[in-house]
Structure formats: C-alpha cells, structure tokens
Amino acid sequence: MTDLYATQRAMRNMRRAALQRGVVAILDVGTSKIACLVLRFDGGARLEDYDGVGPMAGQSSFRVIGAATTRSRGVRFGEIEAMGETERAIRTAVQSAQKMANTRVDHVIACFSGGQPRSYGLDGEVDCDGNVVSEQDVARVLAACEVPPYGDYREVLHAQPVNFALDNRSGLSDPRGQIGHKLACDMHMLTVDTATIQNLLYCIKRCDLEVAGLASAAYVSAISAMVEDEQELGGACIDMGGGSTDISIFMKKHMIYADTVRMGGDHVTGDISMGLQIPAATAERIKTFYGGVVATGMDDREMIEVGGDSGDWDKDRRTVSRAELIGIMRPRVEEILEDVRARLDAAGFEHLPSQQIVLTGGASQIPGLEGLAAKILGQQVRIGRPLRVQGLPQAATGAAFASAVGLCLFAANPQDEWWDFEIPADRMPARSLKRAVRWFKSNW
Amino acid sequence: MQPLRPPLHSPATAASGRPTGGKPKAQMRAVPAGNPRVSAAVARAKGLKPAETPVKRDPAPSRAAYRMNRLWLTPTFRIAMRFGLPALLTFGVVSIYFAQGNHRESFMNAIADVRQSIESRPEFRVSTMLIEGASPELEQDIREAVVVDFPTSSFDLDLPAMLEQIRGLDAVAEASLQIRSSGVLGVDITERQPAIVWRGPQGLEVLDALGHRVAALGARGDRPDLPLVAGQGAQDAVQEALEVLAIATPVAGRLRGLERMGERRWDVVLDRDQRILLPEEGAAAAMEQVMALDRAQDVLGRDVTAVDMRNIHRPTLRLSEAAMADMRRIKGLDTGDAK
Structure with a gap:
C-alpha cells in the first residue's frame, strides 16, 4: 500500500514538473487506436482570479498543439498483449504528435480501459485533533478508511474522496477549516490488475517517456462527455471502445462506480467477418460505411459489395444486403448493452436521482444506436461527444476521442486523490527519525 | 475507430483500391492477374524471376529513429546543431588550414597582393x-x-x-x-609673423608676438625693422615687451632695445646709456608714466642715467656724475654753502 502511495506521489510530482515545463503528452492506449495529444499549458495564471469554476471550466489553460493517432497493435480488451507491437505503436503516435507540435515531450499522462477495474466504496471516521478540521485530519480520515482485501496482483488506480461528513453534516466537498469533532469520509477506490499497469508503464518507459499520471479510461471519458448537471445529479457514461466498453457512474461530480464490459466494436467487426466470411479489415470498412442497428425495408434493397481477393470470381463478387449486415451487428450490440444494463443494475444505478446515460466512444457512432440503447438502458440516453478543447484538430473531435480529451481535462485540473494529502503524522515518525539519523550520519 | 491517417499499407485501402482494369499491357503479360500461385507458376514457366512481393512497411519508427527524432526536437541540441556545430567546424577547418606555416604565408601574400593592386590604382x-x-x-x-x-x-x-x-x-x-x-x-x-629680435644665449633669434621662435638671425642688421630684446627669459614676456614698445614710440629714435632683468622685469635701454627700469607688474603703465614725464618735463633729454620705476609710487631718477655734481653745486648756491 505504501509502495503504491509512493509511486502515485512520484507521478504527481512528475505531473507538477511537466506542468511547470508547460508541455505534456496525453496517451490514450486503446484497443483499436492509440491517440497522442500534446498539450501546452500557458494561461494557467490568469485563471486563478476566478472563484470556483472559471468561464471555460479550466480548459482555456491549455492548448492542444499536436495530435496523432495510429492503429493500435498488440492491444486486446484494452490490455497490452504484445509489448513490442504496442511499444512501436506508441512510438508512432508520439513521434507524429511531436512532429506536429514541433517540440519534444518528456512527460506523458496515460489512460487505458483494461485490467478489469473493480470499484470499492470505502469509509472512515476519526476524531479531529482540535476544533478546526486541518489538512492533517483529512489525511488521517483518508488513511483511516478501511481497505477491503482487494486481492493479490491488484493495484489501486484511483482513490478519490467522494464525500466528507463532519458530525451530523454530510455532503461536504471540502471540510478543511470547518469546525467539528468527528470527521468521516467516503472514498471511491478503483483497482486494476497489476500486470496491466506494469505492462503499460514498461511500454511507455521503453519509449523514453516519463509517466506523469495514470487514469482509467472510464473515468476520463466521462469527464469529457458528460455535462456538468449530469455529473452533478447522477449519470452514467458508457464509453464503447474497440475492445471494451467502460462504464462509469457519476454523482455529485465524483465517480462513484466504474466497471468494464469486455466487449466492444471489435467484436462487432469480428461477427461481421465471421458471418460474411471476409477479412477483418473489410469487415471494419463495411461496418463503418454501412453499419447500423435498426433495419428498414429500404435496407433489404441496398446491396453492399463485399469484395475479396481470393481469385475465385464467385467469392470475390459476393454482395450482401444492408439488412443482413444489420442482422449480424444488432445482436452483438444488444448483448453489449444488456451486459452494461446488468452492470448498472448491480451498481444500483436506479437509485440515483437522475439516470442520464451518455454513450460515447467510437462504437457509439453506429447509426440508430440511440434508439436501441433507449430500449435496453432506459429513456434518458444520449450520444455524447467530447468537450471542445482549444486547438484540437477537427479529425480528433469525434466520439472516439472522448477519453483522450477527457485525459486533457484530467491533466489540466485533476481531482484530489488520497495520495495528494500528506501521510498522517502518526504513521511517519519511525521513518522520519531514521531519515534524521541518516542525515546526521552523512553530514557530521 | 478510423485512424486519422490510415497507414499506407492498410489492407482496407488495398482491398478497395484493387484495380479493375487499365493495367499496362506489358505488366499484364508478365504477371497475369489472378491467383498469385498461378501467376508465380506462369512466371516460372516463362523463365522470369518471381515477382517481388511488396515488402510491408512498418509505419512505426525504429527505436534509433525515434530517439534521433526526439533528440532533434530538443531545443538546446537543435541550437547546437544549427549554430554551434557549423561554427565549430568552420573554426576547426580554418585553424587546421592555418596551422601550416606556408598556408599562412600564402594567405598573407594573397591579402598583400590584393591590397597592393588596390593601392596602386x-x-x-x-x-x-x-x-x-x-x-x-x-x-x-x-x-x-x-x-x-x-x-x-x-x-x-x-x-x-x-x-x-x-x-x-x-x-x-x-x-x-x-x-x-x-x-x-x-x-x-x-x-609665424616675426615680431621681435631676441639676443639670447644661442645668439640672435627672431620671435613672433607670442614669443615663439621663428628663425635664427645671422646679424642684427638683417632685420632692422624689428625691435630688439635681450636677456634670459625674454622670450616668455614678448607680449609685455611689445606693449611697452608700442608706448615708447615717442622715444623710438633713441631706443636701443629692451633687456629682461633677472627673468622678472624689463629695462628699456636708450642711447646714452639711459635706462628706464620698469616694475614686474604694470610695466606698460609705468612706461606710460615715464612718457608723460618726458613729454611734460623732457626728463629723458636731461643728464639722467636711469629712470627707476620699480616702485611705481615713487619714481626715482639716477643722475650722471656730472649732473650730480651740478646738482650739489646748485643746492650749495641756494643754501649759501658753496665752496
């Protein structure tokens, strides 16, 4: 636990250094594509005049100066399978983004969707030292949260304080400086497989880059795709990616639950490829050009040339109707959405005051998905596109870039996490005493 | 899901971009379209080399290329390569070239030649x-x-x-x-305009109005028009001497010259060994006084050897021996004390 605490703190320091330097790269390692954005931070100082959220919600402090995507290789279900391939894909993306930005980036903030994220709700309670809640008290209450046994080979990715309660008042976002005796907090903790993180870190390290932060793709795509009231009143963001579909539930602007369905657009492509017996690349093309989930009478007559290069005339000149294609796609999309529904039900999504669902990600661009999702997930469904950020090229404003854009926002103003607070003093003494002794030894 | 820029060898584009016709005839004959195995067999039968399968190019940069790219994007490195390296190279080449003596010499000669050719225009x-x-x-x-x-x-x-x-x-x-x-x-x-003749330690010299030497003079008679001064330090007070001479125009005919006494004051020397002793300060004023006396009472025409004006408040006359005797005699007559 302390080890993780240390690494996360190191990442935070790295992020601070990167922001001071002004240039940081965003790396979205997805199953179908790897996106790299280069951000330049410059106007941070003038935003501090505003109390609370500024006019652009903090996004005017940075500008995207480089953007590049490349086809992802060696990634399945958002997890790295072939290290060398992935490393090369990351290199490709980073290099072309650097070329566009015409600057070198050394720090990278990455997000990924794999690793089977699991959510835990933690709570803790302590008595305050004095009358006024201090930073130390917050740190102590965060440390007092009882951590469930989340298993070996798991790593904490996010540990965000969601809610503070002071005596009988709950729903405090920042209890510091308030007067009370008993401080309680709720914390949301997200764990992922250690191997997934380690693989990703290793890949990034092999590209001579320093990791300045890690985030879950479910979390960051929700930041960019959901509007403020959806985050405030309760909503779920469903990021339908290539290899996995990420679910995150937001309430009071905090993520309270995240999960992943290990199915996505690539599975739809696989179904088409198997059903029509065509190569995956052709299937992908047919899906993006002609795909859909709601068939009409017109679709029976719209014939799609499948093509092929087997040399067999009959096989290469096959055509399928669009209705057939939709007939292949729809069951798989339904299956994904049913799975999402099950996860939402398990998380208790129906108890939220507002149950807005935002679909985003590359696979959410299937025409007619909105209607299908409304039938399965509930009436309040919309397709979300990421927030507009300064300097983002037109090609990177689509729904597929929700997590990349969200990561930009995450980099610009991250939420406080557990490791942003100092280690409580009562856990420090042994180590600090040792450090003092060492200092004396080396200096006298 | 679509990459921003699809990779060059993307199978999707390859499949869609399959030619439907209009292939060059020669290529048709050499490698007929169709089953690749069949075409390979046909090519073998015709004794042609098997068609080169296009090598799939990896769009990813190699590790070394990536590192070089990043290095090149480093600002300090870039500046060093753009300005530092050329400067260093130039300096190195030039210094190696000029390290040899004959190169230096020939370079200098070339410069001298050019210089010479310009100068001799x-x-x-x-x-x-x-x-x-x-x-x-x-x-x-x-x-x-x-x-x-x-x-x-x-x-x-x-x-x-x-x-x-x-x-x-x-x-x-x-x-x-x-x-x-x-x-x-x-x-x-x-x-320089000659103003005065000075009889100095080095003989006769002509000075200008400021006392600066103009030329040497062989004999006084060469420049009878110029007044004469004498004595050590006379050249430093030429201006004063000229003022005095200007005032002394009534006695110009009798004037022999001016003599600098003890490097501090002037004596006006007239004929008959008459002298007018002028003070250090206000020599011109004293001279004017003497001229006035001379005009009024013809002092200088009498048997006086010196008019002493060194104390300007008490001008003193020095009489000659004979005049002195006369004087005593006359005083004796007056007092009845004559011999």
Whole structure:
C-alpha cells in the first residue's frame, strides 16, 4: 500500500514538473487506436482570479498543439498483449504528435480501459485533533478508511474522496477549516490488475517517456462527455471502445462506480467477418460505411459489395444486403448493452436521482444506436461527444476521442486523490527519525 | 475507430483500391492477374524471376529513429546543431588550414597582393605636393623635412606623422594636409609673423608676438625693422615687451632695445646709456608714466642715467656724475654753502 502511495506521489510530482515545463503528452492506449495529444499549458495564471469554476471550466489553460493517432497493435480488451507491437505503436503516435507540435515531450499522462477495474466504496471516521478540521485530519480520515482485501496482483488506480461528513453534516466537498469533532469520509477506490499497469508503464518507459499520471479510461471519458448537471445529479457514461466498453457512474461530480464490459466494436467487426466470411479489415470498412442497428425495408434493397481477393470470381463478387449486415451487428450490440444494463443494475444505478446515460466512444457512432440503447438502458440516453478543447484538430473531435480529451481535462485540473494529502503524522515518525539519523550520519 | 491517417499499407485501402482494369499491357503479360500461385507458376514457366512481393512497411519508427527524432526536437541540441556545430567546424577547418606555416604565408601574400593592386590604382596616386601660404625659404624647409618620393599611393602616406613634422618647424604656426583630387598633396601653412629680435644665449633669434621662435638671425642688421630684446627669459614676456614698445614710440629714435632683468622685469635701454627700469607688474603703465614725464618735463633729454620705476609710487631718477655734481653745486648756491 505504501509502495503504491509512493509511486502515485512520484507521478504527481512528475505531473507538477511537466506542468511547470508547460508541455505534456496525453496517451490514450486503446484497443483499436492509440491517440497522442500534446498539450501546452500557458494561461494557467490568469485563471486563478476566478472563484470556483472559471468561464471555460479550466480548459482555456491549455492548448492542444499536436495530435496523432495510429492503429493500435498488440492491444486486446484494452490490455497490452504484445509489448513490442504496442511499444512501436506508441512510438508512432508520439513521434507524429511531436512532429506536429514541433517540440519534444518528456512527460506523458496515460489512460487505458483494461485490467478489469473493480470499484470499492470505502469509509472512515476519526476524531479531529482540535476544533478546526486541518489538512492533517483529512489525511488521517483518508488513511483511516478501511481497505477491503482487494486481492493479490491488484493495484489501486484511483482513490478519490467522494464525500466528507463532519458530525451530523454530510455532503461536504471540502471540510478543511470547518469546525467539528468527528470527521468521516467516503472514498471511491478503483483497482486494476497489476500486470496491466506494469505492462503499460514498461511500454511507455521503453519509449523514453516519463509517466506523469495514470487514469482509467472510464473515468476520463466521462469527464469529457458528460455535462456538468449530469455529473452533478447522477449519470452514467458508457464509453464503447474497440475492445471494451467502460462504464462509469457519476454523482455529485465524483465517480462513484466504474466497471468494464469486455466487449466492444471489435467484436462487432469480428461477427461481421465471421458471418460474411471476409477479412477483418473489410469487415471494419463495411461496418463503418454501412453499419447500423435498426433495419428498414429500404435496407433489404441496398446491396453492399463485399469484395475479396481470393481469385475465385464467385467469392470475390459476393454482395450482401444492408439488412443482413444489420442482422449480424444488432445482436452483438444488444448483448453489449444488456451486459452494461446488468452492470448498472448491480451498481444500483436506479437509485440515483437522475439516470442520464451518455454513450460515447467510437462504437457509439453506429447509426440508430440511440434508439436501441433507449430500449435496453432506459429513456434518458444520449450520444455524447467530447468537450471542445482549444486547438484540437477537427479529425480528433469525434466520439472516439472522448477519453483522450477527457485525459486533457484530467491533466489540466485533476481531482484530489488520497495520495495528494500528506501521510498522517502518526504513521511517519519511525521513518522520519531514521531519515534524521541518516542525515546526521552523512553530514557530521 | 478510423485512424486519422490510415497507414499506407492498410489492407482496407488495398482491398478497395484493387484495380479493375487499365493495367499496362506489358505488366499484364508478365504477371497475369489472378491467383498469385498461378501467376508465380506462369512466371516460372516463362523463365522470369518471381515477382517481388511488396515488402510491408512498418509505419512505426525504429527505436534509433525515434530517439534521433526526439533528440532533434530538443531545443538546446537543435541550437547546437544549427549554430554551434557549423561554427565549430568552420573554426576547426580554418585553424587546421592555418596551422601550416606556408598556408599562412600564402594567405598573407594573397591579402598583400590584393591590397597592393588596390593601392596602386591611379585613383589613389599622389604625384605632387602643393604648399600654400609659405615663404620660399619655409617651403624649402618643408620639402626638406617631409621627404616623399612621388608618385606614391595615398595609402602609403602617413599624413598625421607628416603633419607632426611640419608643425615641428619653428616658422609654422598652423598647418593642414589634404590629399586633393588629381593626386595633389595639399599643404596649407600659416606662417609665424616675426615680431621681435631676441639676443639670447644661442645668439640672435627672431620671435613672433607670442614669443615663439621663428628663425635664427645671422646679424642684427638683417632685420632692422624689428625691435630688439635681450636677456634670459625674454622670450616668455614678448607680449609685455611689445606693449611697452608700442608706448615708447615717442622715444623710438633713441631706443636701443629692451633687456629682461633677472627673468622678472624689463629695462628699456636708450642711447646714452639711459635706462628706464620698469616694475614686474604694470610695466606698460609705468612706461606710460615715464612718457608723460618726458613729454611734460623732457626728463629723458636731461643728464639722467636711469629712470627707476620699480616702485611705481615713487619714481626715482639716477643722475650722471656730472649732473650730480651740478646738482650739489646748485643746492650749495641756494643754501649759501658753496665752496
């Protein structure tokens, strides 16, 4: 636990250094594509005049100066399978983004969707030292949260304080400086497989880059795709990616639950490829050009040339109707959405005051998905596109870039996490005493 | 899901971009379209080399290329490569080249040649010296002092040194040098005007009004028009002497000269060994007083050896022996005490 605490703190320091330097790269390692954005931070100082959220919600402090995507290789279900391939894909993306930005980036903030994220709700309670809640008290209450046994080979990715309660008042976002005796907090903790993180870190390290932060793709795509009231009143963001579909539930602007369905657009492509017996690349093309989930009478007559290069005339000149294609796609999309529904039900999504669902990600661009999702997930469904950020090229404003854009926002103003607070003093003494002794030894 | 820029060898584009016709005939014959195995067999049968399968190019940069790219994007490295390295290279090459003595020599010779060719152009040639404002003797002196073998290049003339030399001549008050068009070295001279003759330790010298030496004088008779001064330190008080001489015009016919006494005051020497002793301060005023006395009472015409004005409030006359005896006699007559 302390080890993780240390690494996360190191990442935070790295992020601070990167922001001071002004240039940081965003790396979205997805199953179908790897996106790299280069951000330049410059106007941070003038935003501090505003109390609370500024006019652009903090996004005017940075500008995207480089953007590049490349086809992802060696990634399945958002997890790295072939290290060398992935490393090369990351290199490709980073290099072309650097070329566009015409600057070198050394720090990278990455997000990924794999690793089977699991959510835990933690709570803790302590008595305050004095009358006024201090930073130390917050740190102590965060440390007092009882951590469930989340298993070996798991790593904490996010540990965000969601809610503070002071005596009988709950729903405090920042209890510091308030007067009370008993401080309680709720914390949301997200764990992922250690191997997934380690693989990703290793890949990034092999590209001579320093990791300045890690985030879950479910979390960051929700930041960019959901509007403020959806985050405030309760909503779920469903990021339908290539290899996995990420679910995150937001309430009071905090993520309270995240999960992943290990199915996505690539599975739809696989179904088409198997059903029509065509190569995956052709299937992908047919899906993006002609795909859909709601068939009409017109679709029976719209014939799609499948093509092929087997040399067999009959096989290469096959055509399928669009209705057939939709007939292949729809069951798989339904299956994904049913799975999402099950996860939402398990998380208790129906108890939220507002149950807005935002679909985003590359696979959410299937025409007619909105209607299908409304039938399965509930009436309040919309397709979300990421927030507009300064300097983002037109090609990177689509729904597929929700997590990349969200990561930009995450980099610009991250939420406080557990490791942003100092280690409580009562856990420090042994180590600090040792450090003092060492200092004396080396200096006298 | 679509990449921003699809990779070049993307199978999707390859499949869609399959040619439907219009292939070049020659290529058709060599490699017929269709099953690749069949075409390979046909090619073998025809004795052709098997068609090269296009190598799939990896769009990913190699590790080394990636590192080089990043290195190149590093600002300090970039500046060093853009400016530092060329400068270093240039410096290195030049210094290696000039490390050898004969290279240095030949380079210097080349520079000298170029310089020579420019300097020897007719535009820069100076062929005569024109001296203006100088008497013939002075002109002769200048030509002797400044020896230039004409024609020469204007680059070879050291004008400041020449000017210094010319100004070093006693008779020259002010001089200026110009190289004028059509190769003339112009020398403008302002001569010193002789004002007085000084009999000094080195013999007779002519001085100007400021006491500066103009020339030596062989004999007093060469310049009878100039007044004479004598004594050590006389050259430092020439102005005062000239003032006194200007006042002494009524007795100009009798004036022999002025003598500087003890380097501090003037004596006016008249004929008959008469002297007027002037004070250190206010010599001109004292002289005026003496002239007034002379006008009123003809003092200087009497048998007086010296008019002592050193104390300006108490002018004193020194009589000659005979006059003194006369004086006593007359006083005796007056008092009845005569012999």
